[in-house]
Amino acid sequence: MNFAVLASGNGSNLQAIINAIKKKKINANLKLVVSDKADATALVRAQKAKIATCTINPKNFDTREDFDRKILEHFKEFPIDFVVLAGYMRLLSPYFIQQYFHKIINIHPALLPSFKGTHGIREAFAYGVKVTGVTVHVVTEDMDAGPILAQEAVKITTKDTLESLTEKIHRVEHRLYPRVIDWFAKSLSRRQIGPGRL
Amino acid sequence: MNFAVLASGNGSNLQAIINAIKKKKINANLKLVVSDKADATALVRAQKAKIATCTINPKNFDTREDFDRKILEHFKEFPIDFVVLAGYMRLLSPYFIQQYFHKIINIHPALLPSFKGTHGIREAFAYGVKVTGVTVHVVTEDMDAGPILAQEAVKITTKDTLESLTEKIHRVEHRLYPRVIDWFAKSLSRRQIGPGRL
Numbered sequence: 122m123n124f125a126v127l128a129s130g131n132g133s134n135l136q137a138i139i140n141a142i143k144k145k146k147i148n149a150n151l152k153l154v155v156s157d158k159a160d161a162t163a164l165v166r167a168q169k170a171k172i173a174t175c176t177i178n179p180k181n182f183d184t185r186e187d188f189d190r191k192i193l194e195h196f197k198e199f200p201i202d203f204v205v206l207a208g209y210m211r212l213l214s215p216y217f218i219q220q221y222f223h224k225i226i227n228i229h230p231a232l233l234p235s236f237k238g239t240h241g242i243r244e245a246f247a248y249g250v251k252v253t254g255v256t257v258h259v260v261t262e263d264m265d266a267g268p269i270l271a272q273e274a275v276k277i278t279t280k281d282t283l284e285s286l287t288e289k290i291h292r293v294e295h296r297l298y299p300r301v302i303d304w305f306a307k308s309l310s311r312r313q314i315g316p317g318r319l
Numbered sequence: 320m321n322f323a324v325l326a327s328g329n330g331s332n333l334q335a336i337i338n339a340i341k342k343k344k345i346n347a348n349l350k351l352v353v354s355d356k357a358d359a360t361a362l363v364r365a366q367k368a369k370i371a372t373c374t375i376n377p378k379n380f381d382t383r384e385d386f387d388r389k390i391l392e393h394f395k396e397f398p399i400d401f402v403v404l405a406g407y408m409r410l411l412s413p414y415f416i417q418q419y420f421h422k423i424i425n426i427h428p429a430l431l432p433s434f435k436g437t438h439g440i441r442e443a444f445a446y447g448v449k450v451t452g453v454t455v456h457v458v459t460e461d462m463d464a465g466p467i468l469a470q471e472a473v474k475i476t477t478k479d480t481l482e483s484l485t486e487k488i489h490r491v492e493h494r495l496y497p498r499v500i501d502w503f504a505k506s507l508s509r510r511q512i513g514p515g516r517l
C-alpha cells in the first residue's frame with residue numbers, strides 16, 4: 122500500500138511516521154509528502170528521509186477543488202492508495218474526499234467530539250477538563266466528525282501548564298498515529314473499505 | 320458538613336455514597352434524601368440507612384422555582400451545607416442554584432463537554448468513541464457546563480455492548496463520586512467556595 126502525507130507545518134507527526142517506517146512498525150510505503158506551505162519543516166524532514174515532496178501554492182488556484190485536483194494529479198504518479206493528514210491546515214474539498222472515500226485519516230489533539238477545530242489542546246486546557254486525549258478518525262465532509270478509529274486519554278493534572286499538556290498530547294500522537302496507520306493500511310489491503318464498514 | 324442528595328430513580332450512586340459514609344470514606348453527614356418521584360428506589364435505600372427522606376410532587380407546584388423553594392424549606396431543618404445530585408432528572412431553578420452557589424455537584428456519565436444531556440452513555444456508544452468516561456462537576460445555570468471537579472476515562476472496546484459499557488461507567492461512578500464528595504466537603508469546610516475559586 123502506498124500513502125501520501127499532507128502537512129503544513131513542523132511535521133512532528135510526519136517524523137514519527139518516518140521513524141516507524143524505518144523500524145518496520147508501519148508496513149506501507151510513504152511515497153509523497155505534500156505541503157501547501159513552501160517553508161514547512163515537514164518538507165525538510167521528508168527530503169532527509171529521501172521521500173518525494175511537492176509544494177502547491179494555494180494562491181495559484183481559484184478554488185479549493187482546483188487546488189485539490191492538483192494534489193490528485195501528483196498522486197497518480199505512484200499511485201497513492203490512502204492519505205494521512207499530519208498538521209494539514211487546509212480543509213479538503215468534497216471532490217478530494219469523494220476520490221479517497223474513507224481512505225483519508227486525520228489525527229486530532231483532543232477526544233472528539235469535544236474540542237473540534239484548530240485549537241483542541243488549548244481549548245481543552247482552558248475549559249478545565251481533567252481528561253483530554255488524542256483521536257484518529259476517518260476524514261469526511263463534516264470537519265472532525267468522521268468515524269473514529271482510535272482514541273487515547275491523557276490526564277490533565279493541577280501541575281500541568283498548556284506547554285506540559287501540549288507535550289504530553291504530542292507524545293501520545295507520535296505513538297498512536299503510526300500504530301493506526303499500520304492497522305489502516307492492513308485493513309485496506311484486505312478489503313475495500315466502504316461506507317459503514319469501519 | 321451536612322449534605323442532601325437529590326435523586327429521581329434507582330439511586331445506585333446514592334447507595335455508593337451511603338456505603339462510603341459507613342466506611343468513613345466520606346467525612347460529611349448525609350442528612351436528607353429528596354425525590355421528585357414517590358416510587359424512587361433511592362427513597363428505599365435512604366430509609367434502610369435511616370436517613371430522612373422527603374418526596375415532593377412537582378404537580379403541586381406552578382413553577383420550577385416554587386418547587387425548589389419547597390426543597391429549600393426542608394433544607395433549613397438541618398441545615399444543609401451542600402447538595403449532591405444523583406440521578407436527579409429535574410433541572411434546578413436559577414433561584415435554587417443561587418442559594419447554593421457553587422455548592423451543588425452532579426455526576427455525568429460521559430466526558431463533558433461531550434455527550435451532555437440525559438443519554439450520555441448511549442450517545443457516546445452510538446457515536447463510536449473509543450474513550451468515554453465520567454465527569455463530576457459543579458452545577459451552574461448552564462446544563463452540564465459548570466466547572467469540572469474530576470473526570471475519569473473509560474475505554475470502549477470492540478467487545479463492548481451498550482449494557483457492558485453502562486456497567487463499566489456505573490462502576491467508575493460509584494468509585495469516583497464518593498471520593499469527590501469527600502474532597503468537596505473538605506474544601507467547603509476550609510473555605511467559602513465562591514465563583515472562580517474552584
